[in-house]
Amino acid sequence: MSHFSDKLIAWYVVNPRDLPWRQTENPYYIWVSEIMLQQTQAVTVIPYYLRFIQTLPTIQDLAVCEEDKLLKLWEGLGYYSRVRNMQKTAIEIMHKYDGVFPNTYDLLIQLKGIGAYTAGAILSIAFHQKISAVDGNVMRVISRYFGIQDDITLDTTKKQINQLNTTLLSDEQPHLYTQAIIELGATVCTKHQPKCDVCPVRLDCISRQQNLQSIIPIKTKAKAKKERRFITFILEDEQGRFVVEKVTDNLLKGLYLLPQVEADSLQYAIETLESSGYRIQYTEPLGIYKHVFTHLIWYMDVYYGRIDSSINHETVSSFDEVPMATAHKQITTKEKKNVKY
Structure with a gap:
């Protein structure tokens, strides 16, 4: 030894x-x-x-x-x-x-x-x-x-x-x-x-x-992370169920997200969702959230909304029923305490 x-x-x-x-x-x-x-x-x-x-x-x-x-x-x-x-x-x-x-x-x-x-x-x-x-x-x-x-x-x-x-x-x-x-x-x-x-x-x-502890190890600086901005929705239907969407792309494949649109404008985001069959009755702002991935940052402007039950999308009575991506898990966990859905 x-x-x-x-x-x-x-x-x-x-x-x-x-x-x-x-x-x-x-x-x-x-x-x-x-x-x-x-x-x-x-x-x-x-x-x-x-x-x-x-x-x-x-x-x-x-x-x-x-x-x-x-x-x-x-x-x-x-x-x-x-x-x-x-x-x-x-x-x-x-x-x-x-x-x-x-x-x-x-x-x-x-x-x-x-x-x-x-x-x-x-x-x-x-x-x-x-x-x-x-x-x-x-x-x-x-x-x-x-x-x-x-x-x-x-x-x-x-x-x-x-x-x-x-x-x-x-x-x-x-x-x-x-x-x-x-x-x-x-x-x-x-x-x-x-x-x-x-x-x-x-x-x-x-x-x-040699008093080099603050210098060693030497590591090249990482590249700046790419940023994306979303309008993100907690949507509740008339039965008190919430809309979720299962991800199919590589980053979060198999996990569930809240509906969201890459946009700065709330009106544009609502129109985009409505073109996919959502019938949104009203919305109210909840807050702005940030999630840092390895090479990417999401900024999410979050809104709560009520919708008609007629849309053909997956819903859950509680977000705990499905594996939520951490980016949106933080939103559902915090807002559940602050908002009476």
């Missing part, structure tokens, strides 16, 4: 957060947690993870789950391609491997939605294999520790960091090492204001020695 991993694991054993996926080495559960933790903080993931594995406790359960139920379990986590890929992979594991999770890198990396990091995390944590798993936390720790001043978005830098992490990996306890270095990045070696005074490997950290 290297000097680095020795100190790191000793620190982790005393300082781990109490996270439910750390109570198991079931590869299916580790996989679920790792996919959920992509783009999402651990504190947010906990209730989703517990509900998911309670509802779908086996790979077979995931493989046969109906789409609406699956998306409802994921509702609010965003990046829905993650859970769709999980189901495709579960189906493949059932067909190819009789429901037994593959335990080699070459097999795992071929599965939908499992990249180098996820494969490494599953193999090291669930199967105790000496395989490197490099996520954003690990990149930050390694680049600061070694004082790497190359852009971490470059493939050459990523490869260098992965090689260094492989060298540091514990032979005897790779499962603890992987969790420890991720934990260090998440709780101590953080993006802003790292807690260097309590870091177990601070004495040999080049960034600390």
